[in-house]
Structure formats: structure tokens, C-alpha cells
Amino acid sequence: MASPSDRKATIIDGKAIAETIRSEIADEVRHLSQKHGKVPGLAVVIVGSRKDSQSYVSMKRKACTEVGIKSFDIDLPEQVSQSELIGKVHELNTNPDVHGILVQLPLPKHINEEKVLSEISLEKDVDGFHPLNIGKLAMKGRDPLFLPCTPKGCLELLSRSGVTIKGKKAVVVGRSNIVGLPVSLLLLKADATVTIVHSHTYDPESIILEADIIIAAAGQPMMIKGSWIKPGAAVIDVGTNAIDDPSRKSGYRLVGDVDFKEACKVAGWVTPVPGGVGPMTVEMLLKNTLDAAKRAIVGFRKSL
Numbered sequence: 381m382a383s384p385s386d387r388k389a390t391i392i393d394g395k396a397i398a399e400t401i402r403s404e405i406a407d408e409v410r411h412l413s414q415k416h417g418k419v420p421g422l423a424v425v426i427v428g429s430r431k432d433s434q435s436y437v438s439m440k441r442k443a444c445t446e447v448g449i450k451s452f453d454i455d456l457p458e459q460v461s462q463s464e465l466i467g468k469v470h471e472l473n474t475n476p477d478v479h480g481i482l483v484q485l486p487l488p489k490h491i492n493e494e495k496v497l498s499e500i501s502l503e504k505d506v507d508g509f510h511p512l513n514i515g516k517l518a519m520k521g522r523d524p525l526f527l528p529c530t531p532k533g534c535l536e537l538l539s540r541s542g543v544t545i546k547g548k549k550a551v552v553v554g555r556s557n558i559v560g561l562p563v564s565l566l567l568l569k570a571d572a573t574v575t576i577v578h579s580h581t582y583d584p585e586s587i588i589l590e591a592d593i594i595i596a597a598a599g600q601p602m603m604i605k606g607s608w609i610k611p612g613a614a615v616i617d618v619g620t621n622a623i624d625d626p627s628r629k630s631g632y633r634l635v636g637d638v639d640f641k642e643a644c645k646v647a648g649w650v651t652p653v654p655g656g657v658g659p660m661t662v663e664m665l666l667k668n669t670l671d672a673a674k675r676a677i678v679g680f681r682k683s684l
């Protein structure tokens with residue numbers, strides 16, 4: 381008889397799934413430009429010079445170029461004032477060649493994130509971070525124009541792996557505006573019973589242990605041990621944490637919020653870090669930009 385330690389989870393290959401989606405998007409972009417003579421445009425705004433933000437932004441810009449989306453690069457200095465940044469957003473709102481606008485987070489402390497995100501035109505909010513888009517996500521019977529990219533990527537990974545959500549117990553670890561909260565709302569819309577664990581939760585282990593689906597987005601390296609996972613559960617690891625690793629040239633490596641090795645022995649499905657949710661986030665951004673361009677160019681309407 382197989383002992384629990386022989387159990388082998390299916391590793392969800394986010395990178396491969398993202399590549400498939402990328403070629404579908406590239407085909408659609410080509411089709412759109414042949415038929416209408418216009419290409420989708422994405423403005424990526426970065427303020428300051430945080431290393432991690434710069435690396436994420438360059439990944440997004442490179443991905444755009446690869447599928448034929450025109451990337452508008454807006455690099456602003458750390459000291460830029462809130463009103464200058466909002467002025468830039470307004471300019472992009474009225475530029476007909478720009479179909480999507482992304483303001484990379486976090487912003488410097490002197491800038492009010494919510495104020496800036498609220499100024500992005502709803503039709504161009506490809507990050508899905510506009511308060512009205514999030515509000516609609518939270519309400520029954522309302523559909524936001526765009527779903528936030530990381531949460532949308534998590535659900536896409538589940539559905540492409542054949543994991544159903546309806547009626548399942550889902551536990552989300554983290555409640556941030558960009559991941560934890562919207563992914564909880566999406567799971568709820570998909571008819572899961574959702575519990576949210578955060579930094580004040582008493583005994584997170586026993587709550588997580590009940591989950592059929594775990595979404596880990598706490599930013600705590602390898603916090604979730606194998607013994608916290610119900611055998612057969614689907615584990616989606618959003619965490620992207622750099623930890624010191626002197627054996628690497630870079631001096632660090634990326635780990636998730638889940639102990640991947642242990643999870644592989646217990647879970648039914650598990651996503652790796654890197655190569656899981658991260659590449660899907662980028663793909664969902666391209667997809668949202670394509671949808672925004674279709675709406676603007678051919679008046680395409682799609683319920684999300």
C-alpha cells in the first residue's frame with residue numbers, strides 16, 4: 381500500500397501554460413492589426429528605481445513586444461509629485477493609442493496610491509485595481525471590466541488543471557488589495573466557501589488544513605508546511621520571496637510561501653516558485669490589454 385510519503389502531487393507548470401496563452405494572444409493581436417490596422421498599446425508607469433519593480437516592469441515590457449503589443453514606457457523619478465503623476469495618467473487616459481495603463485506598485489510613500497489608481501480610466505484599468513472595478517468584483521451580479529491579473533492567473537491555473545471550485549473549501553492566506561482580497565472575491569464568485577487567513581489569525585495551521593484549495597499570498601518564505609496541507613488539496617503559491625543563497629551567482633533565490641518539497645508529498649496539485657503564478661500574472665496582463673484594445677477598436681464587449 382502506498383504510504384503518504386509516496387504521494388506525488390501534480391506540479392502545475394505555470395510557465396508552460398503561460399506560453400500557450402501567449403501564442404494565442406500573439407495570434408489575436410496579429411489578427412486585430414491585419415483587420416483594423418491598429419495594435420494594442422500598454423503604458424507601464426514606474427516611479428523610482430526599486431530593483432524588484434524595475435525587473436517586473438522590464439518583464440512586462442518584453443512580454444508586450446513579444447506578442448506585438450506596443451509598450452509605452454513611462455519612467456518617473458522617485459521625487460515626482462502626486463499631481464505630476466496624475467497629470468501623466470490623464471495624458472495616457474486621452475491617448476487613443478494607449479488601451480491599457482499599469483502603474484507599478486508600490487509607489488513612494490509621499491504618493492497616495494488609491495488617489496492615483498482612481499484616476500486611471502475604467503476602460504484602461506488592465507490591472508483591475510480601480511476601486512470601482514474591485515467594488516464590482518465584491519458585489520453579486522456586477523461584472524468588473526477587468527479582473528486583477530494575479531487572481532485571474534490563479535483561477536486560470538486551477539481551471540486548466542481540471543480543479544473545480546464550486547462547493548469547495550478554499551483558504552486564502554493574505555488579504556492585500558492586489559492579491560489576497562481579490563482572489564478571495566473571485567473564488568467566492570466561483571461558488572467556493574472562502575476563509576481568509578491573515579497576520580492576526582489564531583491557529584492558521586488548523587484552518588489551512590481544512591482547505592481543498594489553498595491560495596498562499598502572505599509573502600512569508602515557506603510558511604506553509606506539508607503537515608498544514610490536507611492530502612489531495614490544490615495548492616497555488618503566489619508568494620515570491622528572495623532568500624539569501626550564497627551558492628548562486630546572484631546571491632539569492634526565489635521561494636514561495638509554501639514548502640514546495642513537502643507539499644509535493646501531500647498535495648494533489650502544487651505550483652512551483654518560480655514558474656507557477658508569476659508567468660501567469662504577466663499573461664493575464666497581456667490578455668486584459670488585448671481585451672481593452674478590442675473594446676476600443678471594434679467595440680467588442682465581453683462578460684468576464
Ligand SMILES: NC(=O)C1=CN([C@@H]2O[C@H](COP(=O)(O)OP(=O)(O)OC[C@H]3O[C@@H](n4cnc5c(N)ncnc54)[C@H](OP(=O)(O)O)[C@@H]3O)[C@@H](O)[C@H]2O)C=CC1
Nearest residue numbers: 530554555556559578579597598599618619620657658661
Ligand atoms: N507571482 C505574482 O504574480 C505575484 C506575487 N506576489 C507575491 O505574493 C506575496 C504577497 O504579496 P502582497 O499581497 O502584495 O503582500 P502584502 O505584504 O501586501 O500582503 C501580505 C498579506 O499576508 C498577510 N500575512 C503576512 N504574514 C502572515 C502570516 N504569518 N500569516 C498569515 N498571514 C500573513 C498580511 O496580513 P495583514 O493584512 O494582517 O497584514 C497581508 O494581508 C509576496 O511574496 C509577493 O512578492 C505579489 C503579487 C504578484
Ligand SMILES: Nc1nc(=O)c2c([nH]1)NC[C@@H]1CN(c3ccc(C(=O)N[C@@H](CCC(=O)O)C(=O)O)cc3)C=[N+]21
Nearest residue numbers: 436483484485486507529620654655656658659661662
Ligand atoms: N501595478 C502592479 N501590478 C502588478 O501586477 C504588480 C505590481 N504592481 N507590483 C508587484 C507585483 C509582483 N508581480 C509579479 C509579476 C510577475 C512575477 C513573475 O513573473 N515571476 C517569475 C519569476 C521572476 C524572476 O525570476 O524574478 C516566476 O514566478 O516565475 C512575479 C511577480 C506583479 N505585481
